[in-house]
Amino acid sequence: MFDLLAQTVLNACYSASYISLVAVGLVLIFGVMGIVNFAHGELFMVGAYVVVALYSNYDIPYVLVAAIGLVFVGCIGLLMERTMFxxxxxxxxxxxxxxxxxxxILQALASITFGVRMAFVPPVTQDVIEFTDKIRLPLQRLYVILAAVGFLTALWxxxxxxxxxWALRxxxxxxxAAALQGxxxxxxxxIAMFIGAALAGVAGVLTAPLISVxxxxxxxxxxxxFIVVIVGGVGSLEGAVVAxxxxxxxxxxxxxxxxGVIADITGLLLMLLVLIVKPTGLFGTADRA
Amino acid sequence: MILIAVALVVLPHGLSFSQQEILVYLVINILLVVSYRLMTLTGEWSLGHVVIMGVGAYTSALLTKRLGFYVPVSMIMGALMAAFVAFLLSFPLFRMKGFYFLIGSFASAEIIRLLWKRFREPFGGPKGLKRIDGLPNIDIGPIHIDFFEPTAYYYFALIVVLVCLWVLWRIEKSLVGLTFHAVHWQDKLAQASGVDVRRYRTLAFVLASGFAGLSGALLAHYIGTINPNSFDVEVMVFVLTWAIVGGTSTFYGPILGCIVLTILNEIVLRELGFEQMRPLIYGAIMIVSILFMPDGLESLVKRALARWKSAPPPPNQPEEAKP
Incomplete structure (x- = not known):
């Protein structure tokens, strides 16, 4: 029982790290621009496909691929800002x-270029940290956790x-008032769009070898x-991380x-509960909606 | 008016089989999007409308399959069930407004959809319900109507939808409908004048959901199979775009959006052979129309009408709804 619990905790840490990268970007974009970016999940997808395009097909080092993915998806963010938002x-x-x-558009482009079926991504590393027989943390997952902590600290x-x-906040x-201050x-x-998109892209790059692309x-x-953003409080970055x-x-x-389906329902119920009881979320103060 | 009526009657005969099928869907979707507009009159944009439609579809399908209900009766039961579910949902949802309502309606709808997916009994799980009874054939003397024929079902759906549209039109023009407008544009003032804002929001939601449920039932008994994915958020996105591309300040706006986009998507793009590119072009159309035509197709019609009558456009038309 203890093994199972410990293993689940590790798995939770891993999914918390990439969800927080995506959610923080979403919050940043909403906070600065007041826009709900529904395409944010697709920016994550584009990040994963950067890995498919460069890492699976060519022998480009993974770290370089991650950097390219970050900049590329960030630039898509800039494009969205300029043309639409x-x-x-x-x-x-x-x-x-x-x-x-x-x-x-992004979904269609991905399925035209790469096909609708799951894309193969070779594992970056096969190494596994074994705490005991049953508690194992694949090194790739540890990378995701460390990278998320790194990026979020850098953002902070x-x-x-x-x-x-300061200008952004x-x-x-x-x-x-900010515009009046020049x-x-x-x-x-x-800046918000670039950072927000790049964080989603990097989350996609990092998780690409671990999930089905x-x-x-x-x-x-x-x-x-979305659940995380609502529970944490719309517009609150700390809230997004904690949530x-x-x-x-x-x-x-x-x-x-x-x-899995029960888990999805639980998450949605949680969001609904927060919306009913405290719509500003756990950490939210300002409401721009 | 007569011209339109003749066109509607003659229309299916000049089309291929698959185009006739699309026509049936189009008629059903018009009811869906017009009922959606009734809800947006009060200023709330829901992301759960398609799942509510699904409630009608599932209810009607299950009643005929399991309990052997007569199909038209089960369709009405489906509509009532959808309205009832909306009534229940209104208690948590109308504590929210604007963006929060949007997200809240999405969450509650997704929960319903996941319940269909999770419970094989009675909803059939991810595979959904199959072999749903169609409308029973009509055999009265010389008249023989087989409702598996798209043309026959088209006429049936057309009559039902036209009656519903008439009812929806009457609702909007009635005192209740005027109050919906008041609740949207002058929410505080309406409240101060003794209007129970929340009750009217609920009423609009319940009515809209009932008609959505009916459209779902119409769909279920035509295609014969429904599953949780038939009512997922992607379908909702289509409804949202019909309403927004068409415009929601007039009754005909969403209908226009639905017809134009369906023709564009199903007929033009399909015939031109852009099978894989269709979502791409559709997405581009959405962006371009929101950028360059924020008041929807109806604004073009309004302008054309104004020019035709060579009179200034009607004063104080409410602008495009914004949550």
Missing amino acids: RPLRDNPLGGLVASIGFLM LFLTRTRFG ASAQDPE ISITQTAK NPHMGHSVIIAA SIAYAFVHTFVTTFFD
């Missing part, structure tokens, strides 16, 4: 619809220690990310002891 700044429903359109330092970060709090809204939107993989990730961990634990434990 900037012209639709005063139309929140418009931004949502446009992002759904973009989601369909960026937001709290640099001028750009200021325009998330009050766009008009902060360019377009500039902060670009297919054009529709973004679907379950975006649902998890990711909570959600991952609940989901992993329920999956282990019951089954």
Whole structure:
């Protein structure tokens, strides 16, 4: 029993780490731009397909692939900002619809280029850390956890220690006041979009060797990310991280002891409960909705 | 008016079999999207409408399969069940507004959908329900109607949908409908004038869901198989785009959006042979239309009508709804 519990805890840590990367990006984009980016799960998918395109087919080192994936998906984010979200700044429903359109485009591109079936990704490393016979942590999963901690720390330092970060937080709090202080809204939107997209992309790159890569993989990730964002509080980065961990634990434990569909239902019920009892979420204060 | 009526009657005869099938779906989808608009009149955008439609489909299918209900009766039961489920959902959901309502409606709908997936008894699990009875044939003397024929079912669905559209139209033009508008645009003022805002939101939600349930039942007895994926969020996205591309400030806007996009998606793109590219082009159309035509296709019609009458557009038309 102890083995099973410990193993489940490890699995939960792993899923918490990539969900938090996706969710934090979603929160950042929503906070700064006020737009619900439904295509965020597909940015995750694109990240995974960067691995398929470069790592499975050519012998490019994995670290380099990760860097390329980060920049590439970040640039897709910039493209979305420039072509869709900037012209639709005063139309929140418009931004949502446009992002759904973009989601369909990305899915179609992925299935045209790579086919609809699961893509093969060779494992980066076969090594496994064995604590005991039954408690095992594949090294690849440890990489995901470490990378998530690294990226989130970097983001936190960026937001709290640099001028750009201050500008970003200021325009998330009050766009008009920030604009009056000479902060360019377009500039902060670009930065937020790049970082948000890049985090989703990097999460896709990191998990690609561990999960099944297919054009529709973004679907379950975006649902998890939405649950996390609502539970943590819309617009709260700390909330998103804490809620990711909570959600991952609940989901992993329920999956282990019951089954996957029940776990999904539990997660959604949790979100509904938070929406009913405390719609601003556990950490939310500002409501921009 | 007569011209449209003749066109609707003649329409299926010039089409191929698969196009006739699409026509049946189109008629059903028009009911779905118009009922969706009734809900958006109060200013709330739901992401659960398609699952509510599925409630109607599942209920009607199960009643005929398990309990041997007569199909038209089970269809009405399906609609009532959908309305009832919406009534139950309204208690948690109408504690929320705007974006939170959007997400909340998605979550509760997804829970219902996952329950269908999880429980093989009675919902059939991921594979859903198969061999749902169709409408029984009509044999009265010389008249013989086989409802497996798309044309026959088209006429049946058309009549049902037209009656529903008429009812929906009357609702909107009634005092209740006017109150829906008031609840959307002047929520505080309506409340101050003694309107129970929440009750009217609930009423709009329940009515819209009932009609959605009926459209689901119509669909189930035509295609004969339904599964949880027939009602997933991707279908919801289509309904949302029909409404938004068409525009929601007029009664005909969503109908226009539904017809234009269905023709574009099913007929033009399919005939041109863009099978794999279809979602891509569809997505691009969504983005382009929201960028360059934020008030929907109906704004083009309005402008054309205004020019035709060479009169200024009607004053104080409510703008495109925004949550």
